[in-house]
Amino acid sequence: xxxxxxxxxxxxLYILAAGLYxxxxxxxxxxxxxAGFGLALAGLLAHTAALIIRTAKSxxxxxxxxxxxxxxxxxxxxxxxxxxxxxxxxRAAGGYVLLIxxxxxxxxxxxxxxxxxxxxxxxxxxxWLWLHVSITLLGEAFFAVAFIxxxxxxxxxxxxxxxxxxxxxxxKLDSIxxxxxxVGFPLFTLGGLxxxxxxxxKAWGTxxxxxxxxxxxxxxWFVFALYLHTRIVMGxxxxxxxxxxxxxxxxALFTYxxxxxxxxxxxxxx
Amino acid sequence: xxxxxxxxxxxxxxxxxxxxxxxxSVLGTLIPQDGSAQDYAARYGRMAGVLMRLQLTHLYHxxxxxxxxxxxxxxxxxxxxxxxxxxxxxxxxPGFQFEAAGLLALKTSGSLKRPGKIEDGLQAVRRELGLxxxxxxxxxxHNRRQVLARKRILGWFGSDLVHLGLxxxxxxGILSGWTGSREFLQLEEGQSAxxxxxxxxxxxxxxxxxxxPQGSVKSWKSTVTVIEGxxxxxxxxxxxxxPLSHRGxxxxxxxxxxxxxxxxxxxxxxxxxxxxxxxxxxxxxxxHVALPGGLELKAGRFVPDFIIGRERRVESRSDEPRxxxxxxxxxxxxxxxxxxxxxxxxxxxxxxxSGRGAxxxxxLKDAQxxxxxxxxxxxxxxxxxxxxxxxxxxxxxxLAFYWPPREIRIILEENRGKTEIAAGGLxxxxxESFESEFQDILSSIRRGA
Numbered sequence: 001x002x003x004x005x006x007x008x009x010x011x012x013l014y015i016l017a018a019g020l021y022x023x024x025x026x027x028x029x030x031x032x033x034x035a036g037f038g039l040a041l042a043g044l045l046a047h048t049a050a051l052i053i054r055t056a057k058s059x060x061x062x063x064x065x066x067x068x069x070x071x072x073x074x075x076x077x078x079x080x081x082x083x084x085x086x087x088x089x090x091r092a093a094g095g096y097v098l099l100i101x102x103x104x105x106x107x108x109x110x111x112x113x114x115x116x117x118x119x120x121x122x123x124x125x126x127x128w129l130w131l132h133v134s135i136t137l138l139g140e141a142f143f144a145v146a147f148i149x150x151x152x153x154x155x156x157x158x159x160x161x162x163x164x165x166x167x168x169x170x171x172k173l174d175s176i177x178x179x180x181x182x183v184g185f186p187l188f189t190l191g192g193l194x195x196x197x198x199x200x201x202k203a204w205g206t207x208x209x210x211x212x213x214x215x216x217x218x219x220x221w222f223v224f225a226l227y228l229h230t231r232i233v234m235g236x237x238x239x240x241x242x243x244x245x246x247x248x249x250x251x252a253l254f255t256y257x258x259x260x261x262x263x264x265x266x267x268x269x270x
Numbered sequence: 271x272x273x274x275x276x277x278x279x280x281x282x283x284x285x286x287x288x289x290x291x292x293x294x295s296v297l298g299t300l301i302p303q304d305g306s307a308q309d310y311a312a313r314y315g316r317m318a319g320v321l322m323r324l325q326l327t328h329l330y331h332x333x334x335x336x337x338x339x340x341x342x343x344x345x346x347x348x349x350x351x352x353x354x355x356x357x358x359x360x361x362x363x364p365g366f367q368f369e370a371a372g373l374l375a376l377k378t379s380g381s382l383k384r385p386g387k388i389e390d391g392l393q394a395v396r397r398e399l400g401l402x403x404x405x406x407x408x409x410x411x412h413n414r415r416q417v418l419a420r421k422r423i424l425g426w427f428g429s430d431l432v433h434l435g436l437x438x439x440x441x442x443g444i445l446s447g448w449t450g451s452r453e454f455l456q457l458e459e460g461q462s463a464x465x466x467x468x469x470x471x472x473x474x475x476x477x478x479x480x481x482x483p484q485g486s487v488k489s490w491k492s493t494v495t496v497i498e499g500x501x502x503x504x505x506x507x508x509x510x511x512x513p514l515s516h517r518g519x520x521x522x523x524x525x526x527x528x529x530x531x532x533x534x535x536x537x538x539x540x541x542x543x544x545x546x547x548x549x550x551x552x553x554x555x556x557x558h559v560a561l562p563g564g565l566e567l568k569a570g571r572f573v574p575d576f577i578i579g580r581e582r583r584v585e586s587r588s589d590e591p592r593x594x595x596x597x598x599x600x601x602x603x604x605x606x607x608x609x610x611x612x613x614x615x616x617x618x619x620x621x622x623x624s625g626r627g628a629x630x631x632x633x634l635k636d637a638q639x640x641x642x643x644x645x646x647x648x649x650x651x652x653x654x655x656x657x658x659x660x661x662x663x664x665x666x667x668x669l670a671f672y673w674p675p676r677e678i679r680i681i682l683e684e685n686r687g688k689t690e691i692a693a694g695g696l697x698x699x700x701x702e703s704f705e706s707e708f709q710d711i712l713s714s715i716r717r718g719a
Contacts, residue, residue, distance in 0.1 A: 122511070183671075189663065189667060201650075205513065206446075206648065207650075259299075
C-alpha cells in the first residue's frame with residue numbers, strides 16, 4: 001500500500017468518526033460515541049501506518065516540510081484527544097477536535113503543499129529534528145484540545161446562563177481545558193523552547209537569535225503563562241480563562257503556520 | 271511592607287509586564303529588524319527616523335525591551351521570595367493548630383469511631399498512611415493525638431524552581447550578550463587564520479560540497495586542522511550540525527562562497543566562415559590577448575550570476591555561479607568586431623552583442639575562482655548557564671503539574687473505650703483522585719485491627 005492511499009483511508013475514517021461523535025453530541029446516544037471512538041482509533045492506526053511508510057521511504061523524520069508536519073500535527077491532535085477522552089471522559093469534544101484534524105489533513109493534501117519526498121537539507125540532518133519537532137507539535141496538539149474545550153465552554157456557559165443544562169457542564173469543560181494546557185505547556189516548553197535552543201546552539205552557534213519563529217514561540221509561551229497565572233494565582237476561571245486559551249492556541253498556530261508564510265527568517269523549513 | 275516591595279510583589283505587575291512584552295514582541299516581528307537606514311527610509315518614508323529613534327528597528331536589543339525583561343525579572347524574584355519563606359516554613363515547621371470542627375469543614379473530610387484504645391487507632395492511622403507513602407508528624411496533648419501526614423510536598427516548590435530558572439535564563443542571556451562573541455572566518459583551502467579570542471589557529475585543508483543524486487545539497491564539509499604554537503594538533507571535519515569544540519570556542523560550518531574579484535576565464539573564439547578556426551585562451555578580466563590575423567581578445571567584467579537589475583544595470587544576483595557571464599570584445603586595430611556579454615550556460619545567445627564582426631563568436635567555457643568556506647567561531651560562556659536554567663525549568667514544571675502535594679490532618683481522641691477520629695484533606699490539584707484515596711484511607715482505618 002502506498003502512503004497516499006493509507007493517508008486517504010485515515011482521513012475517511014476520521015470523517016466518519018467525526019460524524020458519529022457529532023451525532024452523539026446532538027443525540028446523547030452513547031453507542032455513537034463508542035463507535036466514533038473505534039473509528040477514530042482505526043483512523044489513527046492507518047495514519048500511523050502512513051507516517052511509518054513515509055519515514056521508511058524518505059529515511060528521515062516525517063515532519064520536514066509543510067505537508068509532513070501538518071499530517072504529523074493532525075496525528076498528534078488525535079493522540080492528544082484520545083488520551084484526554086480516556087482520562088476525562090469528554091466524548092462530546094471528539095467531533096470538534098476531529099474537525100480540526102480533518103481540516104489539517106485536507107490542507108496537507110491540498111495542491112498547495114508539495115508532497116514529494118525531498119532529501120534532507122544539511123541544517124535538518126540531526127536527531128534534534130525528531131525531538132524538537134515531535135514534542136513541540138504534540139504540545140500544540142494539547143493546546144488544540146484546550147482550544148476546542150474552551151470554545152465548548154463558552155457555548156455551554158451561555159446555555160447555562162439561559163437556564164439550560166448542557167452536558168458536559170461548563171465546569172467540566174473548564175477543568176478539561178486546564179488539564180490540556182497543563183499537559184501542553186510543559187511539552188511546548190520542552191520541545192519548542194528548550195530543545196529548540198539546544199538545537200539552535202548546535203546548528204547556528206547561538207541558542208537564541210530573535211528569529212520570528214523563536215519570538216512567536218516565546219509569545220505563545222507568554223500567553224499560556226498568563227493563562228496559568230491568572231488561573232492559579234488570581235483564581236480566574238471560566239470565560240476569561242477560556243478566552244486566553246483560545247488566544248494561546250491561535251498564537252501557537254501562527255507560530256507554526258503563519259510565521260512561515262508571512263514573516264521571513266532563519267527558520268524557513270516548516 | 272515598604273512600597274517598593276509591595277509594588278514588586280504584585281502578580282498584576284507581572285501580568286501587565288507580560289502583556290506589554292507580548293505586544294512589543296509582536297511589533298518586532300512586523301517591523302524588519304536590524305536593517306540598514308536606507309531600507310527603513312525606503313519602506314517607511316518619514317516614519318523611519320521615529321522608528322529608529324524608538325529603537326523599534328532593533329527592538330529585542332533595545333534599552334526599553336531589556337528594561338521590561340529586567341523589571342519582569344525583579345518582579346519574579348520579589349514575588350517568589352515573598353512566597354517562598356511562607357512555603358518553606360510550612361514545609362519545615364508545619365503547625366498543628368487544627369481542631370476537629372475545622373477539619374470536618376474541609377471539602378475532603380470524614381470522621382469515624384472505632385473500638386479500642388487511642389494507641390490502636392494511632393497504629394492503624396500510621397499503617398494506612400505509611401502504606402500510601404505519606405510522611406507523618408505527630409503531636410500529643412492529654413488524651414488527644416494530632417497527625418499531620420503529607421506527601422509530595424516538593425510540588426509546592428515547582429513554580430519557584432521555574433521562576434528561579436527564568437531568572438537564571440535572564441542572567442545567562444545577559445552573560446551571553448556581554449561576554450559571548452561570534453566571528454566569521456573566511457578561509458580558502460590551504461589558508462589559516464587565528465581564531466578570535468583564543469590562542470590557536472585553524473587551517474582549512476579541504477572544503478567540499480556533497481550533492482544528493484537529485485542534485486540538491488547533502489552537506490558542506492570543511493576539513494580543518496587546529497594549530498597551536500605552530501604545531502598541527504588535530505584535524506577534524508566540521509559540517510552543519512556538527513561543530514568543532516576546542517578550548518571554549520566552537521567552530522561552525524556557517525557558509526561558503528567564491529572570491530570573484532579575479533576569476534580565471536576560459537574563452538573560445540570561433541569563426542563561422544572558417545570551421546577550422548578555434549582559439550582557446552585562459553585569461554582574467556581586464557586582460558587582453560592577441561589572436562591570429564591581427565585580432566585582439568579583451569575580457570571585461572565578469573559576474574557569476576548574471577541578472578539585469580534596476581535601471582537596466584548588469585548585476586550579480588548571488589555569489590553562486592548560476593549564470594556566469596563575461597563581457598568580451600574582439601578588436602582589430604581601432605575597429606570593434608564584436609562586443610557583448612557571453613554566457614557559459616547559453617553559448618548561442620547573442621542578444622547582447624554588437625559590432626561588425628557577425629562572423630565571430632566567443633564562448634565562455636569555464637570560469638574559476640577560489641572557493642572559500644565561512645567558519646563561525648563562537649564563544650559563549652552564557653550557554654552553560656542557560657542549560658542549567660532549562661533543567662530547573664523543566665524539573666519545576668514537572669513538579670508543579672505532576673507532583674501534586676497532598677496533606678491529611680487527623681485528630682484522634684479516646685472517649686469511653688472508643689477512639690474518635692476526625693480527618694480532613696488538602697490538595698490543590700487532582701482533587702478527584704485525592705478524594706478517593708482519602709475515603710480509602712478512612713475505611714481502611716475503620717476496618718483495621
